[in-house]
Amino acid sequence: MSNLNINSIKNQTYDAIVIGSGISGGWAAKELTGKGLRTLVLERGREVKHVTNYPTTTKMPWEFEHRNQLKKEVIDANPVISKCYAFYEGTEQFFVKDAEHPYVQEKPFDWIRGYQTGGKSLMWARQTQRWSEYDFEGPARDGFAVDWPIRYADIAPWYSYVEKFAGISGNKDGLASLPDGEFLTPHEMNCVEKYFSQETAKNYKDRHIIIGRAAHLTSPKQIHFDQGRASCQNRTICERGCPYGGYFSSNSSTLPWAAKTGKMTLRPHSVVHSIIYDEKKNKATGVRVIDSNTKQMTEYYARIIFVNAAAINTNLVLLNSTSHRFPNGLGNDNDLLGKYVAFHNYRATINADYEGFLDSTTDGRRPNSAYIPRFRNVFKQETDFLRGYASGFNAGRYQHEDRSGMGEDLKNNILNPQYNNVWSVGSHMMGETIPKASNFVALDKTLVDPWGIPQLRINVDYDDNDVKMTKDFFEQLTEMYTKAGFKNIRTNDSNRTPGLDIHEMGGVRMGKDPKTSMLNKWNALHNCKNVFVTDGASMTSTSTQNPSLTYMALTARAADYAVKEMRKGNL
Amino acid sequence: MQRRSVVKNIALTIGAAIVLPAWANAWNRESFQNSFLKNPISQENLLAEIVETIIPKTNTPGAKELNVQQFVPVMVMDCYDKNAQEIYKKGFDLVENNAKNTYSKSFADCDAKQRLEVLNKMSKSENSDEKKYIQLVKGLTIQGYLNSEYVMTNLRVYEYAPARYHGCVPVKI
Incomplete structure (x- = not known):
């Protein structure tokens, strides 16, 4: 100074x-x-x-x-x-x-x-x-x-x-757990995301699948x-x-x-x-x-x-x-x-396949995915852990190429990818x-x-609450996926480092x-x-x-x- | 970076189509920073024939014309570990040896069918180096080919800005 x-x-x-x-x-x-x-x-x-x-x-x-x-x-x-x-x-x-x-x-x-x-x-x-x-x-x-x-x-x-x-x-979803905002036009959910949203609404009165x-x-x-x-x-x-x-x-x-x-x-x-x-x-x-x-x-x-x-x-x-x-x-x-x-606890993911809507796919790209607002312990304490998790939800109709062999066949195959005979779906956990x-x-x-x-x-x-919550995420999402008819359900705990x-x-x-x-x-x-x-x-x-x-x-x-x-x- | 763009510009003035195809972009010998990859032109020529065998010219360009032989070593050098680099280095002799043992001539002198046979045989070889070499070079050849400007603008078109997302459209068959 x-x-x-x-x-x-x-x-x-x-x-x-x-x-x-x-x-x-x-x-x-x-x-x-x-x-x-x-x-x-x-x-x-x-x-x-x-x-x-x-x-x-x-x-x-x-x-x-x-x-x-x-x-x-x-x-x-x-x-x-x-x-x-x-x-x-x-x-x-x-x-x-x-x-x-x-x-x-x-x-x-x-x-x-x-x-x-x-x-x-x-x-x-x-x-x-x-x-x-x-x-x-x-x-x-x-x-x-x-x-x-x-x-x-x-x-x-x-x-x-x-x-x-x-x-x-x-989208104005009218959910008490996730208030609506001043929204511009929502991105579109694809057929399988809409399907999962409808199935989940049938199966649970308090669980919602919305566009992010x-x-x-x-x-x-x-x-x-x-x-x-x-x-x-x-x-x-x-x-x-x-x-x-x-x-x-x-x-x-x-x-x-x-x-x-x-x-x-x-x-x-x-x-x-x-x-x-x-x-x-x-x-x-x-x-x-x-x-x-x-x-x-x-x-x-x-x-x-x-x-x-x-x-x-x-x-x-x-x-x-x-x-x-x-x-x-x-x-x-x-x-x-x-x-x-x-x-936020992001260590858990779940993936599965869905065999419906095989005559459909998506077109263009979307910088967003569907979203599952928190449904655990929202209005009252229901579980042996505190708080809960939101999740992403994404469905995609992916393509694959036959990469076997070499020469003209290989060239032809990789230039003509085929749609998978399933939709791939997945969620990731965002835990409090x-x-x-x-x-x-x-x-x-x-x-x-x-x-x-x-x-x-x-x-x-992490602490014990995070471990219990991760387990619950796997159980609940597996149940929601199963009820919606998703197959080949795979869960993964990456145990990733906080930060x-x-x-x-x-x-x-x-x-x-x-x-x-x-x-x-x-x-x-x-x-x-x-x-x-x-x-x-x-x-x-x-x-x-x-x-x-x-x-x-x-x-x-x-x-x-x-x-x-x-x-x-x-x- | 600057030096490279100068070289690029010179290339353009003297005829990019011959010296440096437009789609070669960053793949040019300047990218080769490591001595083993600065290697003899002969090795690059051999690699060019290998990638062309994996993805040959038909009514559209093959891997060689798209300069995939310049992409492969850059990736091996910059993105792969020592083990992969060692296998890559050994691989060229293995290809030559296989060609000589089977057809009594160098790979470059084999015809297209013989070349394919050599690589196919190596891909199923009991010798793990041969198998790994083919896996490595084949994977990178596919990557370099599919991600080349030619393929991404003519054959499997990449949309820079789709400005749309439709969640449910019929599958085109």
Whole structure:
């Protein structure tokens, strides 16, 4: 501070700072600039501009030297990221390589990261379901974690708000367990998916098969054209970035919208070291940023700070924000920071065949699948485990080629693939895990990363509840499949490492009581009220929905509150 | 990367159809970074005859014309483990030996039927190296052929942007 003159302090001062430009940071940028705040958006990675920085998006399959397979040296050097389904020759540039940002796996944890503008919103799976009343009530009803400080009614208008802008396709299914949203035209379920939906409705009164709700512009409206986006073209190579803006990402939507206000300064290569706390003012005054190229530290100042670094990194930033007042991390009087981390249990899959509709197939491609909302323990406790699981459901009429022999016959055979004489069907489990103090992240006392910041020790694992739930998934889905006449049912427990779900949440949980939670009902730190955490770190529990839509809604809601409080002079 | 595009451009100016077919794209000798794959032209020529035997020219181009012989070694080098690479290296001699033992001439001098016979015999061989070599090269030949621009734009058409999904249409027979 001492060597800074007044001008440079002024140049480094904004109304608001947003740490991170991913799915929630992009929303914070859009909302805060939209309300007139001069906003600095800090992105630790490089800049990836919409369209121009999607190097593989218009490549044809034959233009990839290895036909989208990863090189062996890439797999060998990156045992973690190579496990991610979306990591291949055409997307390597968007994922953090294992060596780039080291962390300590006290227990195995696959930490999947995207360090660039847009973060993981570039490569996400785009499934967007609302939480229901029953999800927010979960911890209080079942006695785990702490009670959420909000209910569905608090967030419902904000779901609507973000859905309209982002563009969410879906069908109004009228289910209490999965509230309808502001939907664009739904994708179509295919014949076997519709059949399974009808059979399941006959066989169970509380189980539903619906089309997935996905952030795709199936029928764009003016607000989407205004963003420079156009209809989804059903290419299903979304994770390479979409030149049409056919799916929602920060890059295609919120960030350019924020930039248009003229109020946003986006600073790439900016690794946030910590948040600066002023004991006299009793609030945060700015952040310390390490330029990832020069390794120089610069301070930036603002009246409010949104931390949207992605769940685990948000924990890291707060843990590393130590001061005389907060020796254990910002706002961490109760020693809860970094604890009660949870995730989604994706380890179970089930596959089968169906011998009907053999005169039918599908045409075109669909960046979505069908979805089975949670049916276990929704309205009351029914099983020997807590909570439940949602599932995907997908049916496809696949083709095969006879690859035997060599010569003209082989050539003829591979040029004339035959339809399989079954439809292939399958589901994957998305189970709620119970946040516990023993699932946590903490700073390592000696190891540092390439920017001189302590490495994180990650200590997250399954528990007995997850094992019981996995067993139930197999039993229930097997029964549903059997009743629908599916044959050749195969179950698989991959036992995959937590983290690979890319739905890590918690560590800075919301709650009513400063003694038992980090954030209040507006996502502000109880003990440092001008710092807001609105990404996955804020989640009190995980429920079963893909979480991004909830982060977007929480962010817009918190930004609205923050600006109102600023105007009242409270922040 | 840059050097490659320069080479590509030169190739274009002097007649891409001969020097570097349009569909060869990234498969060219520049991709060969490992010494054993920088190997003699003779080995590439032999591989060209092998892939052509696996997928021959009919009224449409065969694997050789589509330069699959340039795709195969790049994949072996970059995407396969040492074991596969060793088998790949040994395989060429095995092919030659089989041709010589059976027909007293090199593979290249055999006629199409004899070549097919050599590869078929190796694919059923008791010698696991021979069998694995054929498996490896045949698999990559099919992959390179099916994913070539020619096949994907003329024979099994890849749609870049279908802009549709219909969940239930009649199977075309």
